[in-house]
Amino acid sequence: MKPSDIGPTAHRIRERAKTLDRRVRLMEVCGTHTHAIGRGGLRSLLPENVELVSGPGCPVCVTAQRDIERMILLADLPVTVCTFGDMIRVPGLHSTLEQRRSAGADVRVVYSPLNALTLAMDNPDRDVAFLSVGFETTTPGVAAVLLQARALELKNFSVYTANKLVVPAMEAVLAGGSLLDGFLTPGHVSVILGIEAYENLAQQYRIPCVAAGFDPLDVIEAVAQLLDCLVENRCGSFVQYTRAVRPGGNARAREVMFSVFEPCDAEWRGLGTIPGSGLGLRAGFEAFDAAKRYALPEVDAPDPPGCRCGEVLKGYIQAPQCPLFGKVCTPRHPLGPCMVSSEGACAARYKYG
Amino acid sequence: MCLAVPVQVVWVEGDQATVALEGNTRTANLSLVGDAAVGEWVLLHAGFAIEKITPEEAEETLGLLREAGDLSLETE
Ligand code: SF4
Numbered sequence: 001m002k003p004s005d006i007g008p009t010a011h012r013i014r015e016r017a018k019t020l021d022r023r024v025r026l027m028e029v030c031g032t033h034t035h036a037i038g039r040g041g042l043r044s045l046l047p048e049n050v051e052l053v054s055g056p057g058c059p060v061c062v063t064a065q066r067d068i069e070r071m072i073l074l075a076d077l078p079v080t081v082c083t084f085g086d087m088i089r090v091p092g093l094h095s096t097l098e099q100r101r102s103a104g105a106d107v108r109v110v111y112s113p114l115n116a117l118t119l120a121m122d123n124p125d126r127d128v129a130f131l132s133v134g135f136e137t138t139t140p141g142v143a144a145v146l147l148q149a150r151a152l153e154l155k156n157f158s159v160y161t162a163n164k165l166v167v168p169a170m171e172a173v174l175a176g177g178s179l180l181d182g183f184l185t186p187g188h189v190s191v192i193l194g195i196e197a198y199e200n201l202a203q204q205y206r207i208p209c210v211a212a213g214f215d216p217l218d219v220i221e222a223v224a225q226l227l228d229c230l231v232e233n234r235c236g237s238f239v240q241y242t243r244a245v246r247p248g249g250n251a252r253a254r255e256v257m258f259s260v261f262e263p264c265d266a267e268w269r270g271l272g273t274i275p276g277s278g279l280g281l282r283a284g285f286e287a288f289d290a291a292k293r294y295a296l297p298e299v300d301a302p303d304p305p306g307c308r309c310g311e312v313l314k315g316y317i318q319a320p321q322c323p324l325f326g327k328v329c330t331p332r333h334p335l336g337p338c339m340v341s342s343e344g345a346c347a348a349r350y351k352y353g
Numbered sequence: 354m355c356l357a358v359p360v361q362v363v364w365v366e367g368d369q370a371t372v373a374l375e376g377n378t379r380t381a382n383l384s385l386v387g388d389a390a391v392g393e394w395v396l397l398h399a400g401f402a403i404e405k406i407t408p409e410e411a412e413e414t415l416g417l418l419r420e421a422g423d424l425s426l427e428t429e
Contacts, residue, residue, distance in 0.1 A: 191396065243413050256385060341354070
């Protein structure tokens, strides 16, 4: 695929859209796609009747307010808290991880869960906790780290788990009544899962799913593939991102992930509790469970008042339809997580329009 | 957050590797792909290789990243 391919692809999309002669709503379930759609200005290339809506595809954005609060509580304990960068600015009820850090909490931004493990190994007198958010792309690495921590019998390392599975959330969006004509499924989640993972959903809801890469060109090509499916009345799961997604996915990574984690019910921002959509630690890993280890209380945490992230994440509204968008809520002063992460729907629309 | 970038393996010992992209190096853990030999390409995400790819597949992605001016190990 070369940048010059975009013209013919856009043309193909316009032709297909004409044939369909109805409104088509396609949901991307990957923050990387949300970002690419903005960066590539893809909305302006699409015909009027083809709409791209964001779904619950940004791990930071879907983290329940309750989990954010508990992470902030954890940071106030004598614990070094390691987190991916996007989390530190997500507003809690009264504070953020970044503000706790300014107030003296030991909060560190890491690039990999391995950095948190190394920190724990190098500082045996210091408790280290890793804030684990992420989908199937990220969770196998966290599992590998936990296997290592257990083998090393580390006593000062734990993980706060808020990891989630993509497919149950896609199903929840459909079951909740969102009218969608197709899914762009996350490329790197699909590297792990394989495209087969979406097939049941595709058949049950008669909806095409295409696993797309992370470049704007990948996304536009995948949109064209979805429209091909709609014109030909095909449903099923297909791969646009063939240069990385293998048949069957990465079975070894899944094995590592499921040797440490097991599916559990999980609360998603905006979607509520979805059965079997989270990943909790299996028996034998209790000692590494930060929530248990520090007896973090169950907190009741409402979503920020006025923030419509929940509806954005379900594809009910586009980000600019939130009355606070760009006025009260901006990337500098975000009210909700969708405005914090560069992969959030609100942040992407604010930046790219 | 679910981004992964192609990197080339330049050194391996057990599960540990050093990988390179455009002259910058970084450590990578290979346990999720089994193994990888020096010279092979993998997709790197948050410190872990998550899939092996061919040099042609790597080049295709790198071409797109170069085009976008996005080519660095920070992208991932
Ligand atoms: S614009 Fe801000 S307040 Fe509105 S939904 Fe997005 S993050 Fe929430």
